[in-house]
Amino acid sequence: MPTHSRVLILGSGPAGYTAAIYAARASLEPVMVAGPEPGGQLTTTTEVENYPGFPKGITGPDMMEEFRAQAERFGTKLHYDMGVRVDLSRRPFVVEGEADTYHGDALIIATGASAKWLGLPNEQRLRMSGGGVTACATCDGAFYRNQDVAVIGGGDTAMEEATFLTRMCRSVHLIHRRDTFRASKIMQTRAIENPKITVHYNTEVADVLGGDRVVGLALRDTVTGAARELAVTGLFLAIGHQPNSDIFKGQLDMDETGYLKVRPGSTYTNIPGVFACGDVADKVYRQAVSAAGTGCMAAIDAERWLAEHL
Missing domain, CATH: 3.50.50.60 (FAD/NAD(P)-binding domain)
Structure with missing residues (x-):
């Protein structure tokens, strides 16, 4: 019934x-x-x-x-x-x-x-444990005051989140897998010209590094395949x-x-x-x-x- x-x-x-x-x-x-x-x-x-x-x-x-x-x-x-x-x-x-x-x-x-996620095992583990992976800068940005963080994405939301985080973070790394952003020109300009934001084009996250907390990212160049690491204590997903x-x-x-x-x-x-x-x-x-x-x-x-x- x-x-x-x-x-x-x-x-x-x-x-x-x-x-x-x-x-x-x-x-x-x-x-x-x-x-x-x-x-x-x-x-x-x-x-x-x-x-x-x-x-x-x-x-x-x-x-x-x-x-x-x-x-x-x-x-x-x-x-x-x-x-x-x-x-x-x-x-x-x-x-x-x-x-x-x-x-x-x-x-x-x-x-x-x-929220859309990358699907990496460490990303999900650190997200669920509150270890430094999130999808909301407005919600969680204040926890990363005076720290180095990364934002992943290429749309207006990514530009907005990265710009917002510069108000409290020491530096913001904006990571995008392509060589151009899909964000509106005004949002791109605002982010790119911000001295606290470093843009990483043609770059994807291969892994999130850290045990209990995020300590860095393993990055891969989408053109050459070259690998490198980036030290950050927070990762913000802005991929939709x-x-x-x-x-x-x-x-x-x-x-x-x-x-x-x-x-x-x-x-x-x-x-x-x-x-x-x-x-x-x-x-x-x-x-x-x-x-x-x-x-x-x-x-x-x-x-x-x-x-x-x-």
């Missing part, structure tokens, strides 16, 4: 949990399908120092545990399952999970986005994010990279009763606090829509 709810929430990061808190307090008895990474990207972050209300900082996993407890306190029913198929052509909306099937009169999508929206293809409007489109100033998608919040619909900010804000918006949008239509 499918699990039915007035509000069904997919995803359990800051956006999903905030939507659940608001929906539960509105007596909508939300059901949440947590997804493959309960707690979202913050569960792989060590210290969070830029979320309001935590002046001493908090670890990502601890913060998401607080979010979960608050959502469940008001009656959110949490299912540790992952949606694999959806049918948004009729109401109630249908989400098929690996373990169960879920029906929702309204659907809030908070499935987030995943992938919104977790594949199961909605063909049903919801999205941009060319898969971010869900919402009506400006709201969380309404192109299907009435379906709302999107957090990083799955945000390719600009991608912060926990902005995700939580749109989660609040989604719950209020869903509550008002339900009041008018059901």
